Amino acid sequence: MTTTAIVTGAGTGFGLALTRALADRGVAVVACARDAVRLRSAVADLPGVHAVPGDVNDPAARAAVLAAAGERIDLLVHNAGELGPSPLPTLSDYPAGALRAVLETTLLAPLQLTQLALPALRAAGGTVVTLSSDAAVEAYPGWGGYGAGKAALDQFAAVLGVEEPDLAVYAFDPGDMRTAMHQRAFPGEDISDRPQPETVVPAFLRLVDERPASGRYRAADLAVPA
Ligand SMILES: NC(=O)c1ccc[n+]([C@@H]2O[C@H](COP(=O)([O-])OP(=O)(O)OC[C@H]3O[C@@H](n4cnc5c(N)ncnc54)[C@H](OP(=O)(O)O)[C@@H]3O)[C@@H](O)[C@H]2O)c1
Numbered sequence: 001m002t003t004t005a006i007v008t009g010a011g012t013g014f015g016l017a018l019t020r021a022l023a024d025r026g027v028a029v030v031a032c033a034r035d036a037v038r039l040r041s042a043v044a045d046l047p048g049v050h051a052v053p054g055d056v057n058d059p060a061a062r063a064a065v066l067a068a069a070g071e072r073i074d075l076l077v078h079n080a081g082e083l084g085p086s087p088l089p090t091l092s093d094y095p096a097g098a099l100r101a102v103l104e105t106t107l108l109a110p111l112q113l114t115q116l117a118l119p120a121l122r123a124a125g126g127t128v129v130t131l132s133s134d135a136a137v138e139a140y141p142g143w144g145g146y147g148a149g150k151a152a153l154d155q156f157a158a159v160l161g162v163e164e165p166d167l168a169v170y171a172f173d174p175g176d177m178r179t180a181m182h183q184r185a186f187p188g189e190d191i192s193d194r195p196q197p198e199t200v201v202p203a204f205l206r207l208v209d210e211r212p213a214s215g216r217y218r219a220a221d222l223a224v225p226a
Pocket residue numbers: 008009010011012013014015032033034035036038054055056057078079080081082105131132133134173174175176177178179180181182197
């Protein structure tokens with residue numbers, strides 16, 4: 001049973017929806033996001049949730065997250081993501097510095113946070129989940145930077161899964177969700193037909209509860225009847 005979790009990017013969107021659901025289950029959650037006021041107010045009423053404001057790219061913030069979690073981590077969720085420029089530029093115009101920022105948050109921060117967390121994850125026989133996207137496997141114009149980051153993160157999860165056979169390591173593709181990031185990807189468009197992030201949480205919980213073999217899983221394939 002999951003008792004201690006870290007969720008990055010927990011101030012809004014899917015990370016907040018997941019944090020709420022974990023708190024409902026009695027899980028002690030260390031919740032991280034950059035906007036301290038928004039994060040603290042979002043989790044203020046959630047029992048067992050410890051807000052640790054900070055940027056996952058900041059070594060001190062990663063250390064603070066680990067210190068708050070303690071010596072046993074059952075679940076580490078690399079949910080914080082970086083879309084890159086909006087509107088999404090084609091690769092012909094993609095600024096290298098913007099891609100570097102996407103890769104810092106998408107790939108390097110999860111690597112370094114995982115490295116810090118591994119002793120506590122091993123102690124718990126824990127689970128690591130990275131948030132993937134269909135843009136990691138499909139070729140959509142404009143999604144080259146974000147998609148390259150998510151493809152790299154998928155491969156990170158795949159290799160971690162074989163290197164750490166006592167852990168469960170999943171790349172989880174949530175599908176489209178009505179969030180701030182999704183709106184930035186489609187500026188000016190009506191995204192009200194996209195599902196709320198709360199509707200994806202049951203698929204995520206099914207994944208960590210059933211603990212299938214490490215690998216890449218789509219929420220759509222884990223759908224839980226309402
Ligand atoms: N929405 C979709 O349709 C969709 C589809 C596929 C995959 N995903 C993936 O799902 C995950 C969650 O996305 P979302 O749509 O829920 O995003 P969101 O609503 O924009 O929320 C992102 C959260 O991450 C935090 N965050 C961003 N950068 C951070 C950083 N460097 N350090 C710490 N926290 C950071 C943000 O808060 P602060 O700004 O306060 O830091 C916010 O709380 C992402 O990995 C995304 O790529 C989303």
